[in-house]
Amino acid sequence: MKTFNIGLLAHVDAGKTTLTEQLLYAGGAVRNLGSVDSGTAKTDFLEIEKQRGISVVSSAARIELPEKDVAVNLIDTPGHADFSASVERALYILDAAVLVVSAVEGIEAQTELILDALKKTKTPTIVFINKIDRAVSDVAGVLKALEKQAGGCLFMSEVTDEGSRECSAQNRSGDAFFEAVCEFVADADDAFALKYLEESVTERQAWLSVTQLFLKGEAMPVFCGSAQLGMGVSQLLSFVAETADSSGGKAALGGAVQNADEPILSGIVYKVTHDKSMGKIAHLRLFSGEVKSRGEITVSSFPERQKVTQVRRYVGEKFTDIGLLSAGDVGAVCGLSHVKAGDTVGKAWKAQNLAFSTPFLSVQASLTEEGDIRPLIAAFEELSDEEPSLSMQYESGEKELIISVAGKIQLEILTAVIKERFGLNVLFSPPTVIYKETIQKSGTGFDAYTMPKPCWAVVSLDFEPLPLGSGFVYDKGNVPNDQMFYRYQRHVETAVKETLAQGLYGWEVTDLKVTLSGGEHHTVHTHPLDFFLCTPIAVMKGLKNCGTRLLEPYQKLVVSVPEEFSGKIIGDIIAMRGICENQTIADGRFLLEATVPAAESLDYSTVLLHKTGGKGTLRARFCGYRPCPEGFTAETKRRGVNPLDRDKWILTRRSAMGK
Ligand code: GDP
Numbered sequence: 001m002k003t004f005n006i007g008l009l010a011h012v013d014a015g016k017t018t019l020t021e022q023l024l025y026a027g028g029a030v031r032n033l034g035s036v037d038s039g040t041a042k043t044d045f046l047e048i049e050k051q052r053g054i055s056v057v058s059s060a061a062r063i064e065l066p067e068k069d070v071a072v073n074l075i076d077t078p079g080h081a082d083f084s085a086s087v088e089r090a091l092y093i094l095d096a097a098v099l100v101v102s103a104v105e106g107i108e109a110q111t112e113l114i115l116d117a118l119k120k121t122k123t124p125t126i127v128f129i130n131k132i133d134r135a136v137s138d139v140a141g142v143l144k145a146l147e148k149q150a151g152g153c154l155f156m157s158e159v160t161d162e163g164s165r166e167c168s169a170q171n172r173s174g175d176a177f178f179e180a181v182c183e184f185v186a187d188a189d190d191a192f193a194l195k196y197l198e199e200s201v202t203e204r205q206a207w208l209s210v211t212q213l214f215l216k217g218e219a220m221p222v223f224c225g226s227a228q229l230g231m232g233v234s235q236l237l238s239f240v241a242e243t244a245d246s247s248g249g250k251a252a253l254g255g256a257v258q259n260a261d262e263p264i265l266s267g268i269v270y271k272v273t274h275d276k277s278m279g280k281i282a283h284l285r286l287f288s289g290e291v292k293s294r295g296e297i298t299v300s301s302f303p304e305r306q307k308v309t310q311v312r313r314y315v316g317e318k319f320t321d322i323g324l325l326s327a328g329d330v331g332a333v334c335g336l337s338h339v340k341a342g343d344t345v346g347k348a349w350k351a352q353n354l355a356f357s358t359p360f361l362s363v364q365a366s367l368t369e370e371g372d373i374r375p376l377i378a379a380f381e382e383l384s385d386e387e388p389s390l391s392m393q394y395e396s397g398e399k400e401l402i403i404s405v406a407g408k409i410q411l412e413i414l415t416a417v418i419k420e421r422f423g424l425n426v427l428f429s430p431p432t433v434i435y436k437e438t439i440q441k442s443g444t445g446f447d448a449y450t451m452p453k454p455c456w457a458v459v460s461l462d463f464e465p466l467p468l469g470s471g472f473v474y475d476k477g478n479v480p481n482d483q484m485f486y487r488y489q490r491h492v493e494t495a496v497k498e499t500l501a502q503g504l505y506g507w508e509v510t511d512l513k514v515t516l517s518g519g520e521h522h523t524v525h526t527h528p529l530d531f532f533l534c535t536p537i538a539v540m541k542g543l544k545n546c547g548t549r550l551l552e553p554y555q556k557l558v559v560s561v562p563e564e565f566s567g568k569i570i571g572d573i574i575a576m577r578g579i580c581e582n583q584t585i586a587d588g589r590f591l592l593e594a595t596v597p598a599a600e601s602l603d604y605s606t607v608l609l610h611k612t613g614g615k616g617t618l619r620a621r622f623c624g625y626r627p628c629p630e631g632f633t634a635e636t637k638r639r640g641v642n643p644l645d646r647d648k649w650i651l652t653r654r655s656a657m658g659k
């Protein structure tokens, strides 16, 4: 049986979970329809998901269609922006995406973000315009917006009685539709266009071309329906079953690692969950190779091989023991005690970094009662394996720890999970923005750690600024082995990365290239860990030579208010140091797009609500880091000793090394 992995993606409340439920029903996988409104949906089974009626983590379900020799794994993903990291991980495992857009609310902030990511990764995408039963449904409007935002839309449905519960959605057919399909393909494919002009194409050829364009991520079929009424669902499922192909798409992300003779094991862990009796469960997708119960595998966050004790197939919270997971499939393995969400599986390979979910807020977590903080640290260690973007930081002896989050809903969910699972009452400080640092100009960093003996490590580094958004690049340089052993050179690389986590002002340093330009060991005096001690000093001296400046996170805001508020809103944006980018007035409403520092706009949705008496709406999304204004400073507390305090640094590190 061929296996396809389809993800349902959308803004919160567009209807993903409802559509998943209907697809399971239409595919014969369940006999009773569950619903999000009564807390019985298969893929929203966490207590917190049932209570709040939103999906918090992605979860899998499966349809088997023996008559078509196809199995479809459905991955239902959370739609709230705070859980984007989970959505991003799901993107790596999908053969195709179903993007659900509400015919009432239209393209919302999270939809925009996802559409961009789907385009960037060339993931084959099908759109399902949902809720056509609702009175204010506007399919034509949504279609227009989709075409503007993403392009390549092929409208597949014939809608009647839009806006009422009598609505229906059938597949378009007939000569006019065939012509529309041909014109659509001809637009994208010159060879086809020529054939079409000669009037020699058959319907089969046309659909073959549509399928190919779809699999390349260049054509986006658009279906309509009502998930709640089960309308348009079987049409969507037929299309998925007939056109999806697990060989498409993912090569772009570095997924399919193939060897001429035998397929190498390669996969990706998209989710880690916790089971009371089995401990950690790693949910993964395999691109090649297979994973067997009692076999051994390696994951990227841990160097040793680990034994798999069970291989499971999950449908919602229920599972079956399947013993073997084959290439192309999605399943879960038990027995790995060291594994993090986002890990790659098998021989070392690196997935392309999509980086569309950057948590830019920092909060302190402490316990409501005075007392031992260790249980809270243990809780966050476990939760960080499930959500590595929390990036927990803790300095021994402190009363609180620090985590990164994407927003307030994530904090609410964390509070509930920590209470439910660990029995702890956690308290979070108000969130503050996470700044970053970047270097002002090129320069060098050097240190010679040769006293007091026994020791010897000399490190010389070149620093070079990179354009905004480039991240950190390390260049190994070409220092010969007899001058500095390669194993020491690897120590330097590790230590440079670690040191850049806290720059001159304590923030992560980014958008720069560091090259190992020179250095040496000493055959007699060098202690095995000396380069871990020397490199941080060289790095910090380099940063000091180059100077660093601060970067701050920005959000893109889309504000819609009644026309009479336009002046006030523009004033607000300017007061928040924002830049107005696009403004239009239509049907008595003023629509403004602006980019604004996140630090200034965290509470703007509440402000807007008050100012407009509830008549204004706001969409916000993270849009990258940009320089802070000249002269702006913000420092964050440094963890540990600053390597620039050289004597103290050497003393603490030496005693930690037992020298
Ligand atoms: P998700 O957040 O994208 O998973 O959305 P849900 O599936 O949880 O649905 C959000 C709400 O919209 C629920 O109250 C659903 O009952 C409702 N809903 C979903 N699909 C439809 C539809 O086609 N028509 C109508 N009228 N309501 C729908």
Ligand code: MG
Residues within 6 Å of the ligand: 016, 017, 018, 044, 054, 055, 077, 078, 079
């Ligand atoms: Mg949902």
